[in-house]
Amino acid sequence: MNELHDVAVLMPAFNGQADVERTLASFRETSTVNVLIVDDGSVPPIVAPAIDGMKIEILRMPKNGGIERALEAGIAALDARGMRYAARIDAGDLATPARLAKQRTYMEAHPRVAVVGMWTHVVSTEGAPLFDLTPPTEPGAIRRTMLARTCFTHPSLMLRIDAVIDAGNYRAQYRAAEDLDLILRLMQRHDGANLPEFGLFYELNESGISATKRRTQVISTLRLQLRHLRVTNPLDWAGVAKSVAHLVLPYRALRGLKARLLKSASSA
Template sequence: MNAAIAPTLDDVAVLLPAYNCQADLERTLASFKEPATVHVLVVDDGSTPPVVAPAMPGLRIDVLRLTPNGGIERALAAGVEVLAARGVRYIARIDAGDLAVPNRLVMQRDWLDAHPDVGALGMRADVVTPDGTFLFKLDVPTDPARIRRVRFARSCFVHSSMMLRTQAVVDAGNYRARYRAAEDLDLFLRIMRTGACANLPQTGVYYELNPGGISATKRRTQIRSTLALQCRYFNPANPYDWIGLAKNLLHFVVPHTWLGALKRRVLRGAARAE
């Protein structure tokens, strides 16, 4: 009888941008539990003091240092360039402070191997506070056709849960700073020009709701960028595009704290109903 072949993750690398977040970085790295060595590229975006790669079992960590601090868009683009040059087939995203569920990388890599038309694959998320307290589940549509229809009417991806086909990212033009704080949506829309994006129905990440995160600190920049993308890709025959436009205009004028409280109340109510 042939011995079982041990799984490997040599075709996958985790891309993790970091800026002045050593403790959060280490918590995130420690969360990876996979049946094979996990390769990680940390992009230190001008941290002071510089990020230090911890020694952790099961992880092989490299650090790419950028100076001065230039923002997450530049950090992600630089990381993709390095990993593409190394011949990495799949790039898994996560942010410092977020935690990966066990076997997330194997699950996503195997699914992408079986679906070569999909350029980006996400998962659902449990939203937690910085101390780990559960707040609510962040659901996302799974079907590529539905994602294409509702992509502006609702959040379709958790960036920190995504696994990207490296060639699809390169073909789409990589991350860019043209739409600041919405660099992920910009990339996914360009991938969907020629391919598909999808989500798995399982939870893949514990997403930290951080008041210091981009969605909070750069909220108006993010909304402006999202509105610009909506106008660029607007399809007047799709009612969901109209809904998304109205929704983001509302976000622009209503305080973030009000909308956040309403969203948490609705999602908690939905969770209780289940």
């Protein structure tokens, strides 16, 4: 039996055919991998590559509407197909071997968990290592710190689809922070966790959302922090202060400082 029969990789894509192919080719699993590419109005349209061990479908959006709408449509489509788990990844990122099997095994053993991520190697577009992201792994630690720091790398996530639908699915209300919005809603009724091992090589791309839509992302994050603020939790206030700093300081300076701090922490 295919142990990944109820799992589908969910990848939104806008142009970037070569990145789509490179990302999908990085998966190394012992079972057939289901993939749903949501083509968000690419010109020319994304073409499903022929990759051994993969069953690839493409859902075409009528026009480019942004990652939030693409993910919303993708989750709805996977739910209609009877899938239980959606494994996120973005074009340009690379998966580590057996990532999907490890995450599904964890989800099956922990029914209260609706979202599980993995630690992440952050690399340049040339593949050079920059720094690592090793957020908290246990639900309690994540819940305490989730407004103060990034506790999940979005393209590393595996999501329980029925919980995502019940929570209202992805939405465009908080542009460029659709992942945090969804996770905060999920964790009102469920737990979130990270596996304490690396599952993703995340490509830090200067044309990516975090760079090109930085101000929109920070404003959306700040709105979410204020909406979900726990006034007695000092870490929540620290998160608000950090978002305000992101609004007033240059992106490159903050990125460089973050990289230096993470490198120092990993070498300590």
